[in-house]
Amino acid sequence: MQLSDKQLSFFDTFGYLGFPKLFTSQEVSWIIEEFEMVIHTCGNGKNHDGSARTMIVPTIDHSSKLSTLLDDSRILGIASAILGDDFNYGSGDGNYYSGDTGWHPDGGYPELFAIKLAFYLDSLKSDTGCLRVLPGSHRLDSYWRTSNLDWNQSQDLLGILPAEIPGNVALETNPGDLVVFDHNTFHSAFGGSSRRRMFTINLHKHGKTEEELARVDGYIKHHCPVAHGFKIGGMYTDIILDTATPERLRHLEQCHERHALVHPNDTIIRPLPTP
Numbered sequence: 001m002q003l004s005d006k007q008l009s010f011f012d013t014f015g016y017l018g019f020p021k022l023f024t025s026q027e028v029s030w031i032i033e034e035f036e037m038v039i040h041t042c043g044n045g046k047n048h049d050g051s052a053r054t055m056i057v058p059t060i061d062h063s064s065k066l067s068t069l070l071d072d073s074r075i076l077g078i079a080s081a082i083l084g085d086d087f088n089y090g091s092g093d094g095n096y097y098s099g100d101t102g103w104h105p106d107g108g109y110p111e112l113f114a115i116k117l118a119f120y121l122d123s124l125k126s127d128t129g130c131l132r133v134l135p136g137s138h139r140l141d142s143y144w145r146t147s148n149l150d151w152n153q154s155q156d157l158l159g160i161l162p163a164e165i166p167g168n169v170a171l172e173t174n175p176g177d178l179v180v181f182d183h184n185t186f187h188s189a190f191g192g193s194s195r196r197r198m199f200t201i202n203l204h205k206h207g208k209t210e211e212e213l214a215r216v217d218g219y220i221k222h223h224c225p226v227a228h229g230f231k232i233g234g235m236y237t238d239i240i241l242d243t244a245t246p247e248r249l250r251h252l253e254q255c256h257e258r259h260a261l262v263h264p265n266d267t268i269i270r271p272l273p274t275p
């Protein structure tokens, strides 16, 4: 799958892109089945009572079937077009969200570095917890950022609810749709249920220079499973590594190796499988 110049310009300008109906209903069925298996058997899903968010990191790594999303030509096409075809897989979370998520970005990088692929597994409308974005907020010099306004305090500061901030976009989705956004882009969700299912695949640029490698290391420090309290012995599970094609390994190699440098005490050294 290729992105058009217009799609790339849209992403560059606004910091997000939507892909309605990217996956078929048959694909959605197994994706949901595997997601539920992962959050129940590897995470705390069975104890989710809706009083707080239940999260697991990683998610796709715990299922050989979900791991194949990293081999999918649609995902590869989107990721390669935005980040280059040597992009790194930077782990991802699986969630039963409960209630609102306030406005926040996932990073503040001076240039495009990391993106999030968000899979929402329920139909979500603007008043039932769909993802919202502040278009253009991925740019550090945008007013969304330079104003230094706390958009979550909009009621006190501006007399409007955070969901009513002018210019924010509610990205209503159905299962099978994919939403992609720059880590820098401010996002939120309001009005959702106490069991809003969603998982992410985070991807970032391959580090080549010393400066870029330092950025990759910083990413691993803050976004890897260990950073979220999930000690799986490295950046990835054995499942995602042992079932990897040579093409998938390209996207795992750098973070697999750098994890040992960033978190030496939480890395069980293991080689990558040989093709």
Ligand SMILES: O=C(O)CCC(=O)C(=O)O
Residues within 6 Å of the ligand: 097, 100, 101, 106, 116, 118, 130, 131, 187, 188, 189, 198, 200
């Ligand atoms: O759907 C949501 O509640 C927000 C998702 C989010 O904040 C994230 O993935 O970083």
